[in-house]
Amino acid sequence: MLYVILDRALFESPSKLLGVARAAAANGADIVQLRNKIDTPRQVTEMARAIKEITRLRGVKLIINDRPDIALASGADGVHVGQEDLPLFWARAILGKERIVGVSTHSLKEAKEAEQQGADYIGLGAIFATPTKPEVRPIGMRLIAKVLKEVRIPVVAIGGINRDNVTNILDAASGMSTKFGVAVVRAVCKAEDPSAATRQLKELIVNRSEALAV
Amino acid sequence: MLYVILDRALFESPSKLLGVARAAAANGADIVQLRNKIDTPRQVTEMARAIKEITRLRGVKLIINDRPDIALASGADGVHVGQEDLPLFWARAILGKERIVGVSTHSLKEAKEAEQQGADYIGLGAIFATPTKPEVRPIGMRLIAKVLKEVRIPVVAIGGINRDNVTNILDAASGMSTKFGVAVVRAVCKAEDPSAATRQLKELIVNRSEALAV
Numbered sequence: 507m508l509y510v511i512l513d514r515a516l517f518e519s520p521s522k523l524l525g526v527a528r529a530a531a532a533n534g535a536d537i538v539q540l541r542n543k544i545d546t547p548r549q550v551t552e553m554a555r556a557i558k559e560i561t562r563l564r565g566v567k568l569i570i571n572d573r574p575d576i577a578l579a580s581g582a583d584g585v586h587v588g589q590e591d592l593p594l595f596w597a598r599a600i601l602g603k604e605r606i607v608g609v610s611t612h613s614l615k616e617a618k619e620a621e622q623q624g625a626d627y628i629g630l631g632a633i634f635a636t637p638t639k640p641e642v643r644p645i646g647m648r649l650i651a652k653v654l655k656e657v658r659i660p661v662v663a664i665g666g667i668n669r670d671n672v673t674n675i676l677d678a679a680s681g682m683s684t685k686f687g688v689a690v691v692r693a694v695c696k697a698e699d700p701s702a703a704t705r706q707l708k709e710l711i712v713n714r715s716e717a718l719a720v
Numbered sequence: 721m722l723y724v725i726l727d728r729a730l731f732e733s734p735s736k737l738l739g740v741a742r743a744a745a746a747n748g749a750d751i752v753q754l755r756n757k758i759d760t761p762r763q764v765t766e767m768a769r770a771i772k773e774i775t776r777l778r779g780v781k782l783i784i785n786d787r788p789d790i791a792l793a794s795g796a797d798g799v800h801v802g803q804e805d806l807p808l809f810w811a812r813a814i815l816g817k818e819r820i821v822g823v824s825t826h827s828l829k830e831a832k833e834a835e836q837q838g839a840d841y842i843g844l845g846a847i848f849a850t851p852t853k854p855e856v857r858p859i860g861m862r863l864i865a866k867v868l869k870e871v872r873i874p875v876v877a878i879g880g881i882n883r884d885n886v887t888n889i890l891d892a893a894s895g896m897s898t899k900f901g902v903a904v905v906r907a908v909c910k911a912e913d914p915s916a917a918t919r920q921l922k923e924l925i926v927n928r929s930e931a932l933a934v
Contacts, residue, residue, distance in 0.1 A: 546804035547786065572761065575789040579810035590760035596793035600814055 507687030508708050509662050510535040511571075512557070513638060514542035516695040520553055527557045529700040531564045534708030536687070539586055541571035554580030569608060574600040584608065586629065589616065594623045608662070612645060614653055621657045628657065629689060632665025633675065638691050639665070647678040654682045664689035669706055676714040683715035721901030722922050723876050724749040725785075726771070727852060728756035730909040734767055741771045743914040745778045748922030750901070753800055755785035768794030783822060788814040798822065800843065803830065808837045822876070826859060828867055835871045842871065843903060846879025847889065852905045853879070861892040868896045878903035883920055890928040897929035 510530040517523040530538050540557055542550045554570055558581050561568045569584045570577040574597040577585040584606025585597050597607045609620040610629045620628045630653055632642045644665060654661050663675050667690050679686040688711060697703035724744040731737040744752055754771055756764045768784055772795050775782045783798045784791040788811040791799040798820025799811050811821045823834040824843045834842045844867055846856045858879060868875050877889050881904050893900040902925060911917035 547806045548804045551806060551810075573787075573789065575787065575806050575810060575814055578814065579806055590762045592761045592765060592789050592793055596765075596789060600789055600792065 507536045507660070507662070508534055508704070508711055509537045509539065509664075509687050509689040510694050510704065511539045511541055511664075511689055511691045513691050513695055514540075514544045514553075516638075516692065520545070520549070523553070524556055524560070526695055526700045527560050530694055530704050531561050531566045533701045533704035535566055535694075535704055537567045537569060539569040539571055539689075540582075543572075547573070547576060551576050551579045554582055558582055567606065569606060574607075577601060577605065584626070586610070594620065594625060598624055610664075611653075614649065614656060617653045617657050617661070621659050625659060627660040627662060627687075628653075629662050629664045631663060631689075633663050634666030634671065636666040636691070647675065650675070650678040650686075651680050651682075654679055654686060658685075660685045660687060662687040662689045664691075668693040669703070669710065672707060672710050673714055676711065676718065680718070683718060721750045721874070721876070722748055722918070722925055723751040723753065723878075723901050723903040724908050724918065725753045725755055725878075725903055725905045727905050727909055728754075728758045728767075730852075730906065734759070734763070737767070738770055738774070740909055740914045741774050744908055744918045745775050745780045747915045747918035749780055749908075749918055751781045751783060753783040753785055753903075754796075755905075757786075761787070761790060765790050765793045768796050772796055781820065783820060788821075791815060791819065798840070800824070808834065808839060812838060824878075825867075828863065828870060831867045831871050831875070835873050839873060841874040841876060841901075842867075843876050843878045845877060845903075847877050848880025848885065850880040850905070861889065864889070864892040864900075865894050865896075868893055868900060872899070874899040874901060876901040876903045878905075882907040883917070883924065886921060886924050887928055890925065890932065894932070897925075897932060 558568050567583040569586050570582045571586050572591045574585045586608040587597050588610040606626045608627045609625040611617040611620050617628050632644045635644045694700050694703050754768050772782050781797040783800050784796045785800050786805045788799045800822040801811050802824040820840045822841045823839040825831040825834050831842050846858045849858045908914050908917050
């Protein structure tokens with residue numbers, strides 16, 4: 507599963523971000539997330555609605571970073587909350603059981619807690635160091651298999667993942683591809699050709715998952 | 721009615737803000753609003769809960785700026801949204817009819833729209849220029865009576881209001897004090913003695929309102 511995060515901070519303008527949303531949705535992203543800490547809440551809501559129009563046609567899910575209120579207002583499929591965001595309980599209270607609530611985790615303990623508290627999936631990272639979040643200490647790949655063994659909800663690896671290392675990540679998940687996903691930020695947002703980048707990543711994921719499943 | 725806005729950006733630390741919340745609640749504020757665009761959502765939620773504990777005992781209402789999700793999670797009495805925040809409709813959808821939804825307005829048109837859309841009160845301003853929002857063009861005092869005449873919900877004047885000009889503001893409201901309020905930010909947050917500042921403002925408001933009602 508390929509999860510593409512559209513980080514507003516990486517784009518000069520809203521229309522550039524929407525262009526990459528279109529490229530990602532059309533070329534194999536299963537989920538896109540809007541992470542926008544720059545524009546006003548009203549603008550983020552409008553942007554989310556525009557992305558929802560794009561993703562709806564392709565059956566791609568849209569997740570909003572941090573704000574369940576904006577997820578609700580924009581008709582998005584769910585919200586992703588970090589450990590410093592609104593607690594999961596309240597995101598669920600606002601969005602109900604039909605929508606997706608994902609939680610960022612950085613250890614086996616946090617992963618288990620998030621599952622227990624009712625998360626639909628967890629983000630796990632940062633796997634590698636990443637310029638998107640320079641303050642974050644990478645946890646490396648060894649936790650991936652461990653967490654996959656101990657939680658039943660889907661696990662999405664995140665942090666510095668790109669075309670060059672995605673195969674290693676998939677190997678680290680040791681064949682549990684049905685509930686494993688890979689999130690990328692810069693590998694698509696900063697790609698010269700976001701369509702090609704998405705397509706390549708998706709191919710690598712599908713091929714490797716099939717090979718490991720044999 | 722005295723409405724005190726606690727702006728996190730004006731305080732060195734959370735505990736200083738909580739100290740002023742205590743002073744305002746104990747000395748005549750009818751409503752306090754938490755405006756915090758600095759800390760993480762988790763921290764803002766914790767801060768709001770701490771203020772709610774303080775205000776509950778005094779029968780003072782707590783309003784959260786911008787985020788209905790945090791208002792819900794913290795047990796606050798309501799939310800205040802600006803024209804650039806989440807639309808009123810969605811704030812109401814999250815908070816229900818029992819909680820307060822206030823809206824910032826800057827013209828008679830916006831004031832009427834907010835009432836029509838179901839706001840419980842409107843903020844009207846900025847009356848005077850204020851260093852808290854340097855980008856805002858002041859609307860002056862003449863709109864106050866006009867708006868009070870045309871909307872039925874309470875109107876809270878905001879922007880550069882302090883001990884020296886509050887009497888003029890009350891005069892501009894021409895005796896309609898039952899549905900008129902005055903919001904202050906720096907006049908309490910930056911006061912040397914926030915307790916005394918709140919008490920003085922409240923006395924000026926009560927005395928002037930009584931004099932005008934005669």
